[in-house]
Amino acid sequence: xxxxxxxxxxxxxxxxxxxxxxxxxxxxxxxxxxxxxxxxxxxxxxxxxxxxxxxxxxxxxxxxxxxxxxxxxxxxxxxxxxxxxxxxxxxxxxxxxxxxxxxxxxxxxxxxxxxxxxxxxxxxxxxxxxxxxxxxxxxxxxxxxxxxxxxxxxxxxxxxxxxxxxxxxxxxxxxxxxxxxxxxxxxxxxxxx
Amino acid sequence: xxxxxxxxxxxxxxxxxxxxxxxxxxxxxxxxxxxxxxxxxxxxxxxxxxxxxxxxxxxxxxxxxxxxxxxxxxxxxxxxxxxxxxxxxxxxxxxxxxxxxxxxxxxxxxxxxxxxxxxxxxxxxxxxxxxxxxxxxxxxxxxxxxxxxxxxxxxxxxxxxxxxxxxxxxxxxxxxxxxxxxxxxxxxxxxxx
Amino acid sequence: xxxxxxxxxxxxxxxxxxxxxxxxxxxxxxxxxxxxxxxxxxxxxxxxxxxxxxxxxxxxxxxxxxxxxxxxxxxxxxxxxxxxxxxxxxxxxxxxxxxxxxxxxxxxxxxxxxxxxxxxxxxxxxxxxxxxxxxxxxxxxxxxxxxxxxxxxxxxxxxxxxxxxxxxxxxxxxxxxxxxxxxxxxxxxxxxx
Amino acid sequence: xxxxxxxxxxxxxxxxxxxxxxxxxxxxxxxxxxxxxxxxxxxxxxxxxxxxxxxxxxxxxxxxxxxxxxxxxxxxxxxxxxxxxxxxxxxxxxxxxxxxxxxxxxxxxxxxxxxxxxxxxxxxxxxxxxxxxxxxxxxxxxxxxxxxxxxxxxxxxxxxxxxxxxxxxxxxxxxxxxxxxxxxxxxxxxxxx
DNA sequence: TATGAATGAGCCTTCATTCAT
DNA sequence: GATGAATGAAGGCTCATTCAT
Numbered sequence: 001x002x003x004x005x006x007x008x009x010x011x012x013x014x015x016x017x018x019x020x021x022x023x024x025x026x027x028x029x030x031x032x033x034x035x036x037x038x039x040x041x042x043x044x045x046x047x048x049x050x051x052x053x054x055x056x057x058x059x060x061x062x063x064x065x066x067x068x069x070x071x072x073x074x075x076x077x078x079x080x081x082x083x084x085x086x087x088x089x090x091x092x093x094x095x096x097x098x099x100x101x102x103x104x105x106x107x108x109x110x111x112x113x114x115x116x117x118x119x120x121x122x123x124x125x126x127x128x129x130x131x132x133x134x135x136x137x138x139x140x141x142x143x144x145x146x147x148x149x150x151x152x153x154x155x156x157x158x159x160x161x162x163x164x165x166x167x168x169x170x171x172x173x174x175x176x177x178x179x180x181x182x183x184x185x186x187x188x189x190x191x192x193x
Numbered sequence: 194x195x196x197x198x199x200x201x202x203x204x205x206x207x208x209x210x211x212x213x214x215x216x217x218x219x220x221x222x223x224x225x226x227x228x229x230x231x232x233x234x235x236x237x238x239x240x241x242x243x244x245x246x247x248x249x250x251x252x253x254x255x256x257x258x259x260x261x262x263x264x265x266x267x268x269x270x271x272x273x274x275x276x277x278x279x280x281x282x283x284x285x286x287x288x289x290x291x292x293x294x295x296x297x298x299x300x301x302x303x304x305x306x307x308x309x310x311x312x313x314x315x316x317x318x319x320x321x322x323x324x325x326x327x328x329x330x331x332x333x334x335x336x337x338x339x340x341x342x343x344x345x346x347x348x349x350x351x352x353x354x355x356x357x358x359x360x361x362x363x364x365x366x367x368x369x370x371x372x373x374x375x376x377x378x379x380x381x382x383x384x385x386x
Numbered sequence: 387x388x389x390x391x392x393x394x395x396x397x398x399x400x401x402x403x404x405x406x407x408x409x410x411x412x413x414x415x416x417x418x419x420x421x422x423x424x425x426x427x428x429x430x431x432x433x434x435x436x437x438x439x440x441x442x443x444x445x446x447x448x449x450x451x452x453x454x455x456x457x458x459x460x461x462x463x464x465x466x467x468x469x470x471x472x473x474x475x476x477x478x479x480x481x482x483x484x485x486x487x488x489x490x491x492x493x494x495x496x497x498x499x500x501x502x503x504x505x506x507x508x509x510x511x512x513x514x515x516x517x518x519x520x521x522x523x524x525x526x527x528x529x530x531x532x533x534x535x536x537x538x539x540x541x542x543x544x545x546x547x548x549x550x551x552x553x554x555x556x557x558x559x560x561x562x563x564x565x566x567x568x569x570x571x572x573x574x575x576x577x578x579x
Numbered sequence: 580x581x582x583x584x585x586x587x588x589x590x591x592x593x594x595x596x597x598x599x600x601x602x603x604x605x606x607x608x609x610x611x612x613x614x615x616x617x618x619x620x621x622x623x624x625x626x627x628x629x630x631x632x633x634x635x636x637x638x639x640x641x642x643x644x645x646x647x648x649x650x651x652x653x654x655x656x657x658x659x660x661x662x663x664x665x666x667x668x669x670x671x672x673x674x675x676x677x678x679x680x681x682x683x684x685x686x687x688x689x690x691x692x693x694x695x696x697x698x699x700x701x702x703x704x705x706x707x708x709x710x711x712x713x714x715x716x717x718x719x720x721x722x723x724x725x726x727x728x729x730x731x732x733x734x735x736x737x738x739x740x741x742x743x744x745x746x747x748x749x750x751x752x753x754x755x756x757x758x759x760x761x762x763x764x765x766x767x768x769x770x771x772x
Numbered sequence: 773t774a775t776g777a778a779t780g781a782g783c784c785t786t787c788a789t790t791c792a793t
Numbered sequence: 794g795a796t797g798a799a800t801g802a803a804g805g806c807t808c809a810t811t812c813a814t
Binding site for chain 2: 021138140141142145146148149152153155156157159160174175178179181182183185186187188
């Protein structure tokens, strides 16, 4: 593993353990097992970490999503698997996702966000596109815009359940079901498929 | 205005101007026109501000929502007005909303969140309840859960458009329309009503 | 003594002991008996100390000069007393004078230098003016320019002797004599007076 | 050009561009086109550069002085040419000369100073010696001491004009004239020659 | 209650120096 | 000799919090 990746992983780990604000460069280098100065060989400042972490997180998410969502499943099933994946990642990394929000947002790295998140949006767009072409969803939606709405919906649902609500399994499943039901209607999923 | 409110308003103002991380207690007291020490007469620490601000923000949002959504309008129209209101508040206060997200979340004030946001959820729940009773939406949804989904959806849509996308009026309106269309389908709004 | 003066004195002391570059803000506050943060209540940065120190040094020099140079002495005697005074201050504070040079010069405080050093130049200018009017020096010199030359000459002579040469009393006195002789000729001091 | 000279030249260049304090070893090696470690093959530390630079600077000054001062000129003319040369070098290298002052002085390299500056002193001493023998100056001065005073005077005059005063050509020339006049009297230059 | 000067722990960052290749 | 990635001590500065008035 390259030293740069090493730093990113250490940072993610510390962010999950101590929160973003409380994590210092000193924490990160200690975890990464490198010297303080070495950090600055790879990142010009602490803030410059954020895009790299965001990228890493999106990659991880894409990985899990691709692993969860089976190629051969029906669209309905795929949606279900997708929701499962997002809930999973949110449960394990919601602290870090808040970072992607807050960290990226509070700096001047806003433009990078779009780039970083792009593959995720695209993946959903493709999914919706296929579904529309297969005539299993309503054909009145704007694909790209709807993709974003879909992601926003599922992520916020997952955040609500893991950050603020009790996280007992039963409740989580009910929330997932409600999201799916909400989604099916929103997309006009054809029941008979 | 009580001195406590004074502090809260000053904090919100500074957060909007300088961002949350960059705002210091010193900034806040200067804006509030009080002494450094006085702050600690009303709040035990800087973090203790967050719930108070969240409360204020939710109040402001409720106010705007109540002002925007006309009692006599149809459910469809009400939804539209609601979306307008959320977009409006997000545009003007997205920095501060990020605080409610990140600030509350990163501290130990998580439990307070529920309480603070409660009136907002309730208001939407009531709206949905009425709609269901009037038989203008599908009757298969869990009201409270759907209320949260609805809020999450609209807020994330507004954030996407104001934080990351270009904010030209035309684009914003398209996004609003897509949200509404998405929502109408999700809630199973009866077209004929 | 005000806390600001306290800091300035502590800084001068440390500069004399450790040299300028080696002196840290931490050293200064320790000597001044105050907290690290207190320093920044009175000076926005470490560099901002320099003009204040320069001022203090010039004041000290003026004080010693005024004490040394007797009102009723002849011009020749006054010159001699002046050279003594400059040598004295240089011996005790040459490290700090280097600071005034280097410190002021290396920052953007150059303009302040003129202001700070002004009373010193003026004092010499007045002395020369009187001498010219009393017809005890040549009347072909430009008073202000010559004042600066005179100060530059005496200071550099003192620096040479205390910084680089051996500082035994005999050698120092010879150097003083040579300076005076040089000066008397340069100013065209009338011997018979 | 040897690698050592290369480093010295790079250092001088960077000192002139960025100032002494702000110049890092990293800057120097980048300019010299060598690796960070290579620096330490030729100089045991950053401070060890200073005498080498001083030497280089004095050499440069001697070169310019020798070029400016014509063998066949009268003593008066030679003095004038000498002042011109010192003003020239000061204008172009005053930053670096401050280094020779401050840098050498503040370190433990004081003793080297004498050695380094020696040829310069000697050259002036020789000039004065000749003048005395030719009976064109007063014969009451101590040659070596006066040589130092002369250099101190001219250098401080040049520094004053280039560092603190306005540097317009007219003013500079007036200062030069005043220095020369001061000098002629100080040395007791015989007018009729 | 109200003040605001004082505190000091701790942060980010720099950079001279080293050393394995 | 030459390299340049790695080191880590140390510095300047910030700012939430305290406390004597």
